[in-house]
Amino acid sequence: MISKTPVPPYYAVIFTSLRTDGDHGYDKTANRMVELVQKQKGFLGLETARSEIGITVSYWKTLEAIQEWKNNLEHLTAQKSGKEKWYAAYKIRICKVERDYEF
Amino acid sequence: MISKTPVPPYYAVIFTSLRTDGDHGYDKTANRMVELVQKQKGFLGLETARSEIGITVSYWKTLEAIQEWKNNLEHLTAQKSGKEKWYAAYKIRICKVERDYEF
Numbered sequence: 001m002i003s004k005t006p007v008p009p010y011y012a013v014i015f016t017s018l019r020t021d022g023d024h025g026y027d028k029t030a031n032r033m034v035e036l037v038q039k040q041k042g043f044l045g046l047e048t049a050r051s052e053i054g055i056t057v058s059y060w061k062t063l064e065a066i067q068e069w070k071n072n073l074e075h076l077t078a079q080k081s082g083k084e085k086w087y088a089a090y091k092i093r094i095c096k097v098e099r100d101y102e103f
Numbered sequence: 104m105i106s107k108t109p110v111p112p113y114y115a116v117i118f119t120s121l122r123t124d125g126d127h128g129y130d131k132t133a134n135r136m137v138e139l140v141q142k143q144k145g146f147l148g149l150e151t152a153r154s155e156i157g158i159t160v161s162y163w164k165t166l167e168a169i170q171e172w173k174n175n176l177e178h179l180t181a182q183k184s185g186k187e188k189w190y191a192a193y194k195i196r197i198c199k200v201e202r203d204y205e206f
Contacts, residue, residue: 002119002156002194012198014115014160016105016150047119049152053105057117057158083206091105091205095115095198102194103186 003045003059008097010044011060017090018053024085029078040069059097066094106148106162111200113147114163120193121156127188132181143172162200169197 019026037043037058042065048056060066069075082090122129140146140161145168151159163169172178185193 002121002192005196008196012115012117012196014117014200016160018105047156047158049154049156049158051152051154053150053152055150055152055158055160057119057160087206089105089206091203093108093111093115093200093203095200097117097196097198100194100196103190103192 001047002102003047005044005059005097005100008100010097011063011066012095012097013058013060013066014093014095015056015058015090016053016093017056018088019050020086020088025081026086029081033075033078036072036074037069040072041065043069063094104150105205106150108147108162108200108203111203113200114166114169115198115200116161116163116169117196117198118159118161118193119156119196120159121191122153123189123191128184129189132184136178136181139175139177140172143175144168146172166197 034046037046042061044059044061046056046058048054058069060069070079137149140149145164147162147164149159149161151157161172163172173182
């Protein structure tokens with residue numbers, strides 16, 4: 001769903017990825033990461049969609065909160081598997097959300 | 104595809120949307136907007152995916168370039184149709200990309 005985020009400024013991590021063929025345990029780990037990220041300090045929301053590419057955007061209170069999630073031990077293991085098995089390519093962009101509006 | 108963007112800083116517009124049922128001319132206009140946006144001054148790239156929600160991220164050199172695209176006449180007409188016919192809800196976030204890395 002569309003995340004209900006607070007009044008800016010806050011931070012966004014845009015994760016754009018191109019998958020390899022097959023699952024190789026991806027779905028199980030992805031579901032676990034969705035569960036885990038929501039327990040992280042400073043987490044504000046998660047939006048995800050996949051067509052030819054996948055786009056997952058996570059929202060955060062601070063840059064420190066993003067760094068803590070990046071260094072989470074279970075997440076580090078998933079990142080390693082991501083490079084080894086699940087992703088042909090990906091790009092991560094760390095952003096400061098300056099304005100937002102909705103309909 | 105994953106956009107080849109320059110070294111940060113640059114800007115991102117995250118457009119997250121929930122569609123109404125049916126097409127109502129959406130596909131034709133969406134394709135035209137993809138064609139049109141690439142001619143805009145300061146446009147750097149576009150990434151899009153749709154599952155339960157749609158996420159489209161466009162990348163820009165400056166905030167001025169984002170404003171010019173928002174005010175493009177053909178795009179204004181599309182925005183109006185978007186509210187009237189295509190979207191049950193959407194959220195737009197204007198962001199400054201501060202760092203990026205890839206695999």
